[in-house]
Amino acid sequence: MYLLIDVSVFVETVGFLSVFIEALLGAPQLIKNHKNKSTAGMSKLMVFLWTFGDVFKTTYFLIRRAPIQFWICGLLQVSIDLFIFVFVETVGFLSVFIEALLGAPQLIKNHKNKSTAGMSKLMVFLWTFGDVFKTTYFLVRRAPIQFWICGLLQVSIDLFIFGQILFYRKPYKKVSKAYIH
Known part of the structure; x- marks a missing residue:
């Protein structure tokens, strides 16, 4: 029987496509996370196991000297x-960290x-009470640690500004040299 294509080329092509398509399975989730700027709804355990499995599979391909397309x-x-x-965790952390620092320029x-x-x-x-309630919510709901850290930083800055209001409420008066002995 006469074939229009070489069987080995066909098998290699199908093998490449199957592995390539599997490699791109995460791309739609990556795009969705980027658009939403959040990993909400994703199981971190699932991502860990998926990554762990991919690392082992790639290592296997390299050790077994599988065709280059596999590795x-x-x-x-x-x-x-x-x-x-x-990427998503970094963007998430930076967003809450930047928000936590919003009061810093005013404090300075x-x-x-x-x-x-x-x-x-x-x-x-x-502002202070809103941040206290928000941080309390993060703690009670057991949000990821970056929310706790940034919430506590934000409340600390708020409390320092509140302290400045109390400390600077009376204007400074220059002390006359006549009073200094």
Whole structure:
């Protein structure tokens, strides 16, 4: 019987496509996580096991000297798995960390000016209590540790600003040299 294509080329092509398609399985999730800027709804254990399995599979391909397409696709798969986890977790941490530092420029400005003139005390009060409640929610709901750390940092900055309001409420008066003996 006459075949239009070489069987070995066909088998290699099918093998490559099967591994390549499997390697790209994580891409739709990566895109969704990037659009949502969140890994909400994803099991971290599933991502860990998936990555762990891909690492072992790629190692197996390398040790067994499997055709190059297998270990290239395996490396691609591991890279996508790690990128999904590391990138999204990094973006998530940076977003809560930057939010935690929102009060820092005001804290520094107040310190340099030795004044909180112009700041709404009610705003700082509500800001502080909002951050306390948010951080309490993170702790009670057992949110990931980056939320705890950033929440506590944010509350600390809020409390320092609140302390500045109390500390700087009376303007400084220069001490006359006549009083210094």
